Amino acid sequence: MKGIVFTEFVEMVESVFSPDTMDRVFDRVSLPSGGAYTSVGTYDHSEIVQLAVALSEETNTPVTDLVKAYGEHLFARFTQLYPDYFEGQNDTFAFLHHVENYIHTEVIKLYPDAEIPRFHFQTSSDSELVFDYLSTRHLGDVAEGLLRGCVSHFAENIEITAEDHSTPEMARIRFTLTRIAAQAAA
Ligand code: HEM
Numbered sequence: 001m002k003g004i005v006f007t008e009f010v011e012m013v014e015s016v017f018s019p020d021t022m023d024r025v026f027d028r029v030s031l032p033s034g035g036a037y038t039s040v041g042t043y044d045h046s047e048i049v050q051l052a053v054a055l056s057e058e059t060n061t062p063v064t065d066l067v068k069a070y071g072e073h074l075f076a077r078f079t080q081l082y083p084d085y086f087e088g089q090n091d092t093f094a095f096l097h098h099v100e101n102y103i104h105t106e107v108i109k110l111y112p113d114a115e116i117p118r119f120h121f122q123t124s125s126d127s128e129l130v131f132d133y134l135s136t137r138h139l140g141d142v143a144e145g146l147l148r149g150c151v152s153h154f155a156e157n158i159e160i161t162a163e164d165h166s167t168p169e170m171a172r173i174r175f176t177l178t179r180i181a182a183q184a185a186a
Contacts, residue, residue, distance in 0.1 A: 001137075002114055003041040004081075005048060005074070010037065012073045013055060021058060028054040042113050045137055064141050071145015072152070079153055092150050092158055092177065093129045097121070117143065117171075126179070133173045138166065140173040147175060157182065 013022045026035050029050045033043050052070070056063040079086055085103050089095045100119040107114050117135035124130070133143045144162055151158045156179070163174040 001043055001045040001048065002111060003037050003039045003043065004077075006037040006041075006043055006051075007039045008074050008077050009048060009051060009070060012070055016069075016073075017055075017059060021055075024058050025051060025054045028057065042111075045115065045139075067141040068145035068148065071142040071147075072149040073145075074142070075146045075149025075153060086153075090154065092147075092154050092156055093124065095150060095154070096129065096131065122174070128179070129177045131175055132165075133171065133175060135171045136169070138171040140164065140166070140171055143173065144175070147177070151177075 010022055013025065029035075029047075031047050031050065033041075033047060037043065052063050052067050055061075055066055059066070085098075085106075086095075089098060096119065100121070104116040107116055115135075115137060117133050117137070117139070120132040120134060122130040122132065133140055140162065144160065147160050151160070159178045159180055161176045161178075163176075165172045165174060
């Protein structure tokens with residue numbers, strides 16, 4: 001897993017909680033990398049799981065809440081770090097096709113050791129998009145956080161629901177994104 005996933009996690013913990021919290025999280029885990037992450041490095045994805053569990057213990061916050069919040073933070077960072085990928089993009093539904101058809105493919109070309117999920121689009125209309133997140137990593141909560149970050153980036157009013165159809169070998173989460181009609185002014 002690319003180093004950015006880790007450096008951004010550390011940054012989020014330090015800013016949302018504190019640098020001391022991050023130190024205590026590192027004290028709780030035993031990481032093959034020793035936790036000295038750089039954005040160009042590649043690390044075992046189990047390390048992020050260990051860090052999330054340790055942060056959950058340290059802050060008494062459920063792991064899923066932390067991981068979703070992290071995904072949201074990561075999306076905002078992507079918009080700052082890779083502005084080219086967002087040029088001409090104005091809405092969540094079209095952007096998700098762009099991620100599957102272009103961005104993640106570019107990621108693999110640039111970093112052959114990156115680990116990306118696949119999105120299988122099921123149905124799509126102006127008001128609803130249904131797609132399956134498929135991955136051998138079980139990072140559906142990160143995906144949900146990224147989706148939330150995406151919706152807020154485009155300032156849209158979209159509800160996200162997730163149905164888990166995973167097996168131990170393959171994560172398969174069906175995401176349904178539904179546009180909420182703006183309330184008519186009274
Ligand atoms: C809402 C849109 C997006 C979703 C739901 C999403 C989801 C994910 C998830 C869950 C992973 C982790 C690997 C896995 O689960 O198999 C991943 C990997 C990755 N994504 Fe995306 N992504 C999105 C948009 C983006 C954007 C906009 C960028 C870059 C500008 C990006 C760059 C990457 C990179 C670099 C990796 C590889 C990380 C690694 O090897 O560890 N993604 N994506």
